[in-house]
Amino acid sequence: MEAAAGVSSLVLDEDEDLELFSKDTTLTDADSLSSTMVMSPSSMINQYKFEEEPDVKDLFITVDDPESHITAIETFITYRVATKTSRGEFDSSEYEVRRRYQDFIWLKSRLEEAHPTLIIPPLPEKFIMKGVIERFNDEFIETRRKALHTFLNRIADHPTLSFNEDFKIFLTAQAWELTSHKKQGPSLLSRMGQTVRAVASSVRGVKNRPEEFVAKNEYVETFSEKINALDKISRRIYKEEKDFLFKEYFEGMKEYGPIHTLWSASEEDLASSLKGIAGCIDKCCKAIEQLMAGLSENLLPVIHEYILYSEMLMSVLKRRDQIQADLDFKVEALSSKKTDKKPFQEEIGMLEDKVECANNALKSDWDRWKQNMQSDLKSAFTNMAEININYYEECLATWESLLSSQANNLHLEEDPEDKL
Structure with a gap:
């Protein structure tokens, strides 16, 4: 029923929502980086000394209960995000909200803006063929649910990302509150300007990259080649x-x-x-x-x-x-x-x-x-x-x-x- 009803209305938002792991490599400009790199002493400790801290899990997240929504202009899926925590910065110990895929994309984007040189977990990538009914079948939805569950729990296990304010809002805010919070982010024109400046900066290149980062670039190239070959086989x-x-x-x-x-x-x-x-x-x-x-x-x-x-x-x-x-x-x-x-x-x-x-x-x-x-x-x-x-x-x-x-x-x- 869901697929049939949505054939003519699988549009716009869901084209942005649907995927099996995001490949956005947009660079953040230097001006925004300068502000996001300022961090409190506690976050510095979390970021640079986390290996010394005891492994105590105090944030548990579950993504389940996919639910289809069919409107006059679009068809999309939301997932229940249930959170249990003992952290003091949360007002309650349990939360339950519903999120659609574009909300996860927003969270990933905000994490990249706030922590440009931390390794953000990947999201399910974009579904390339638009208007394909199979993207709403049970197998696809379950595959996505598992990937979203993994995405949030990798963030929750991270000693720095898990304390990000946008992540907290994602887990706790009701839909209308999250929509309001999203509007407080940078405007489209601002983001376009940042991208242009970032491209200009990247064109200049790096003349004296430290040897350890040269080695890391080489490692990633080799790792990418091998893991892609392994996946294909x-x-x-x-x-x-x-x-x-x-x-x-x-x-x-x-x-x-x-x-x-x-x-x-x-x-x-x-x-x-x-x-x-x-x-x-x-x-x-x-x-x-x-x-x-x-x-x-x-x-x-x-x-x-x-x-x-x-x-x-x-x-x-x-x-x-x-x-x-x-x-x-x-x-x-x-x-x-x-x-x-x-x-x-x-x-x-x-x-x-x-x-x-x-x-x-x-x-x-x-x-x-x-x-x-x-x-x-x-x-x-x-x-x-x-x-x-x-x-x-x-x-x-x-x-x-x-x-x-x-x-x-x-x-x-x-x-x-x-x-x-």
Whole structure:
């Protein structure tokens, strides 16, 4: 019903709302960076010394209950965002709000503005084909829900991002309050001006990028290449296994099992064996379903998320380079200035502080991201191995159990003759 009703009205907002992980690499201009890089002593501690703090989770977020909304001009989905927390800065310990996808996009944008050299978790990317009804089917909606749940919980686990004021408002404000808060952000013309200045800054380039950031750029390029290749191969293997196991083997097994059950009704002496085979086939079919579900739910999403992370890392490194490019430009301007150098010197001092702050933020977050990445990928590969092992062990145990039962039955049938 939802899809049918929305065919002609899948427009505008939902084209911005729909995705499977956002690739916005817009740079923030230097002026806005100078204001956002100012932070309180407590946030500095959170940002640069978080590895020393105990790992105490005090913010729990759940994204669930997708709900469709059909209006005269658009069709969209909202999700319930339920929050439980023991943090003192929250007025209550529990909140429940509804958010649509564009609200998540707004949050990600605000986090990037406030923390330009922190690694913001990726969102589900834009759905490229517009007006496709399948984007409202249950599988798509569930895939998005899981991705949004992961997005918010990665922010909640971050020692700096989780204390962002916009994040708090996102979790607690009712829809009309959030709409009002959004209007307080920079205007469209202001954002366009920032983008133009950012592009001009990036064109100037960086002449003296520190070696450690040169190495980070090279690492991201290599990581992106490898993780994209891994994703491509994994999806091809999954598709080939799905095509074979489901379209050929699985469908054949589903027909094969019931035949043995039907046959057992007319073969009294073989009834036990035939029913046993039918049961084994049924269990193996269920094992196949678990195998494919495990791969699609445990491996592919993790690999794809880190493809999007590699894109985010490239954007973060560009924003860091932009800040340094501004400093390099001012230093060159100072060297050509013959009179009244004091204003330039003061501005250069501020830019040097900004570059140092940006570098420290990125280095701290880089280490944290890398640890999480290694842990997530190791866990995904381990899960993949366990899923495959469980599949083969379950099928093996099923058929071995049949052989054992048949051997016992044969032994019982032979015993009376042995006694004679």
